[in-house]
Amino acid sequence: MYPNLTLIVGGDERSEGSAGTLRLTDPSDGSELTIAPRAGRAEALEAARAAEQGAAEWAALSALERSKIMRRAADIMRAQADDAARVMSMEQGKPLAEARGEWLGSADLLDWFAEEGRRVYGRIVPSRAPNIQIQVLKHPVGPVAAFTPWNFPAWNTMQKVAPALGAGCPVVIKPASDTPGTAWLIGKALLQAGLPAKAISVIWGATSELSDTLIKAPEIHKVSLTGSTRVGRIVAAQAGEALKKVTMELGGHGAVIIAADADLDHLIPLAVQWKFRNCGQVCVSPTRFIVDASIHDEFVRRFAEKARELKVGKGTQDGTQMGPLTSASGLGTVMDMVDDAVGKGAKVETGGARIGDSGYFYEPTILSGMTTDMLAMNEEPFGPLALVIRVNSLDEALAEANRLPVGLGSYLFTSSMTTAHRVQKELRTGMLGVNHFALALPETPFGGVRDSGFGSEGGSEGIEAYLTTMTVTTMMI
Missing domain, CATH: 3.40.605.10 (Aldehyde Dehydrogenase; Chain A, domain 1)
Structure with missing residues (x-):
């Protein structure tokens, strides 16, 4: 065919x-x-x-x-x-x-x-x-x-x-x-x-x-x-x-700032859908989930529960929600990043392993306890890998989001217009989605800043x- x-x-x-x-x-x-x-x-x-x-x-x-x-x-x-x-x-x-x-x-x-x-x-x-x-x-x-x-x-x-x-x-x-x-x-x-x-x-x-x-x-x-x-x-x-x-x-390394007043009922299904679409191989994929400490544990628990529901399989099969990575090198990169993060103290909330030995399948994976010395926090994973970081303030969240020299697609979830206006001014990015992840449309400019x-x-x-x-x-x- x-x-x-x-x-x-x-x-x-x-x-x-x-x-x-x-x-x-x-x-x-x-x-x-x-x-x-x-x-x-x-x-x-x-x-x-x-x-x-x-x-x-x-x-x-x-x-x-x-x-x-x-x-x-x-x-x-x-x-x-x-x-x-x-x-x-x-x-x-x-x-x-x-x-x-x-x-x-x-x-x-x-x-x-x-x-x-x-x-x-x-x-x-x-x-x-x-x-x-x-x-x-x-x-x-x-x-x-x-x-x-x-x-x-x-x-x-x-x-x-x-x-x-x-x-x-x-x-x-x-x-x-x-x-x-x-x-x-x-x-x-x-x-x-x-x-x-x-x-x-x-x-x-x-x-x-x-x-x-x-x-x-x-x-x-x-x-x-x-x-x-x-x-x-x-x-x-x-x-x-x-x-x-x-x-x-x-390249990018999509930062997602999740404020204390974020609506988790709205966010969780979107986070799973957009993080794991195309097996995470998306230049504007949400990758670094920077979560306020007051809702961190609930976010991680619900995010992992929803991710486990995804049906992984061959793209041409009915009902498949996530296919394989496209190449052996991509699979190897994700596996190396997970091993590096776990070795430096990250916790696997769900996933963390290759699926089978045929094709380039990898489980939808969520890691918590991420720190800036980990490989995945500094190089774009480009795979089904979500990284969760706990922060205590919006100042900390912005500092982490702006830490890397890339700025393509970034995201903010909040119920506060004050927070939204501040992030629009201080976040160094080419595109910002507020309370959603859809950025690419024919009628809107698509591009990044810095690297x-x-x-x-x-x-x-x-x-x-x-x-x-x-x-x-x-x-x-």
Whole structure:
């Protein structure tokens, strides 16, 4: 049921790649999904050159015509939702319901930026002289290299593709080698909808080789990455050598401040749902639960009780609420972090062990008694691991939330507007959810501060990243 993948280079499908082949496996049991062609430097260069040719054709279309093609692609995606969700679940591991929701949300992103592209306005600046007109115009930046991760292979791809296309820019997509099928389906839907062939490429292979080639290619004018802070520094430095525009959505370590007046009846089910969705492999996953001492014990007890109710299993099985981690390395990281924390005095409230010996399953895990010398408190776990810290005041809570040099998604649960206003002012984060965990919408900017990157995806800010500004002054003669 998994498709036979082909590289897409300037709209052309290739069943062979210059770098050989790639074996794709199901993270739930290690079984082979397919053998896919693997792109190398040759395909990357060809995709960049095709994008340069496609730029003229795509940008020459009116914003209305571009919008029609994008919306047609969104409708095609919606019709494919069930099949696409199964492909995503097979290659990434997440439950079908989550995969289907992500796919449909990605279609909504495409719809939204189809219309946002029609609202790319310049402006008239009042002149100082009666015979001078001053205009500010917006133009597409040009071909884009989009590097996307494996944890949300549809949403993170579309966060880059949709605003780029809406602005009039062609895109070369380099998806993670663990999950190329989802991005491939997106590329196919766009081509089916009428996107000019040279305006889209989807290639995968050795990350360092493809990224190095695309970033250095003179045809590429903009680089967008979702990845770790370490990789972000490398990519930003490479792009900076050529003064190329970049958007970086990098790592986080989601702090959740739980004040003494938090409504636990409201919080507990949400905490379990959002902490363990996608097996915790979410850049804005709530991770450090910073809990006021007066409600700490009750919170931990109820949080653990609710987490034990989760049904863990293969993503394609009915009723599964949490699937496996996507890779052996991810599983190993979580296991090492739990061992380190327990060895330094943390208490396992629930979970704490691998499930079986087939696939990359790990129990939904909650640790209490966390201290700042523990590995998981300083490096993003990116797995089904919740860390609980007891604090005695809001001052302590803010100090812990701001301790790390990252700031992507953070959360606050309180019944006090005074507390909410203070946290909004003092918490160093790109996004804050107050009494809920939902942050990503097509119409809102998504991005972080400090080591969590720069620039925003989503919202009107998202399309600005794919535009350049031209000032035109005209003397009437």
